[in-house]
Amino acid sequence: MKTKNLLFLAAPMEGVCGFPWRNAHASCFPGTDFYYSPFLTATASRAFRKREIRDVLPENNGRLHLVPQIMASDPGDFIWAAREMSALGYPEVNLNLGCPSGTVVRKGRGAGFLRDPEALDDFFAEVFSAAGHGEMSEIRISVKTRIGVADPSEGLRLIAVFNRYPISLLTIHPRTLRDGYKGPVHRDIFREMLRQSRNPVCYNGDLRAPEDVGSLLAAFPAEEYPQLTAVMAGRGLVSRPSLFSECRGGARAGREKLREFHREVLGNYRAVIPEEDNVLFKMKELWGMFGEEFPNGKKALKRIRKARRMDEYLAAVNELFSGE
Numbered sequence: 001m002k003t004k005n006l007l008f009l010a011a012p013m014e015g016v017c018g019f020p021w022r023n024a025h026a027s028c029f030p031g032t033d034f035y036y037s038p039f040l041t042a043t044a045s046r047a048f049r050k051r052e053i054r055d056v057l058p059e060n061n062g063r064l065h066l067v068p069q070i071m072a073s074d075p076g077d078f079i080w081a082a083r084e085m086s087a088l089g090y091p092e093v094n095l096n097l098g099c100p101s102g103t104v105v106r107k108g109r110g111a112g113f114l115r116d117p118e119a120l121d122d123f124f125a126e127v128f129s130a131a132g133h134g135e136m137s138e139i140r141i142s143v144k145t146r147i148g149v150a151d152p153s154e155g156l157r158l159i160a161v162f163n164r165y166p167i168s169l170l171t172i173h174p175r176t177l178r179d180g181y182k183g184p185v186h187r188d189i190f191r192e193m194l195r196q197s198r199n200p201v202c203y204n205g206d207l208r209a210p211e212d213v214g215s216l217l218a219a220f221p222a223e224e225y226p227q228l229t230a231v232m233a234g235r236g237l238v239s240r241p242s243l244f245s246e247c248r249g250g251a252r253a254g255r256e257k258l259r260e261f262h263r264e265v266l267g268n269y270r271a272v273i274p275e276e277d278n279v280l281f282k283m284k285e286l287w288g289m290f291g292e293e294f295p296n297g298k299k300a301l302k303r304i305r306k307a308r309r310m311d312e313y314l315a316a317v318n319e320l321f322s323g324e
């Protein structure tokens, strides 16, 4: 696979890819260039939630390169949040234009912002006129977007808006808000947006195995599509954490490596969450995707899901890692 100069990015995954997972992943599986944080909401209150800010504190992300993601629809709120991230030392912030959750969309944020390309244009005009000045002079602004609300061809209207601004990286998940996370990605619209993009582009969606990355790169060869500079994986990287190491020529993680990774994630959660129940909840959320790496472990996975105490949980995990 020709991956020279290609960046490998870990997607923001609310509830799963917080700093405990990220640190364990970065230490066990080298090869991820940047990790995107789950979104921090910027509102008129001009304060982040404690849980959100803790996730992006540099001291909690020492072993990796992090890009904080911001959810906002008001340019002033976004600029405030970007300055806060710049003050923490981050050179890039990412705008979320993809979240399909009802509460977010109703407020015109996330993928809900894509309903109104003119408002988005005004938002960018204000944000980018602040960028490059004062505390915003050092910060790059990247965007993570879907291709529209209902009709994939909305992507063509959106790319015209994005092209008016120096977005440092435009990550495109080629599904509409209505598509959710299922169904085929709209590769044809992605191709057209990629062709037209004046900004560097990252592809995101359904990359689950090295072969998926290989076939993407074969479909969009660097000579013809030089704007494609990065790939991002979310569910694929959670279920198969060695995905990017494999793309770079490494081996697929075997049971012992996965066991070590699990031990690190669990240890990281236990270090920051005092209540055992809450640690179990987080681990079970992870297993929802990570469990796919164990097609023969259905029985043990069921025991993991049902575990009520840490000792039951650990016994089930041990059974999974020791079984066939």
Ligand SMILES: Cc1cc2nc3c(=O)[nH]c(=O)nc-3n(C[C@H](O)[C@H](O)[C@H](O)COP(=O)(O)O)c2cc1C
Pocket (backbone or CB within 6 Å): 011, 012, 013, 014, 015, 016, 037, 038, 039, 069, 096, 097, 098, 099, 144, 173, 181, 204, 205, 206, 207, 232, 233, 234, 235, 236
């Ligand atoms: C549980 C979950 C949480 C997510 N949280 C975020 C988020 O905070 N910000 C964001 O931009 N996308 C979020 N996403 C979307 C992913 O980043 C990604 O775009 C999507 O899953 C498609 O890529 P994949 O097929 O590689 O997973 C989330 C997706 C899932 C399934």
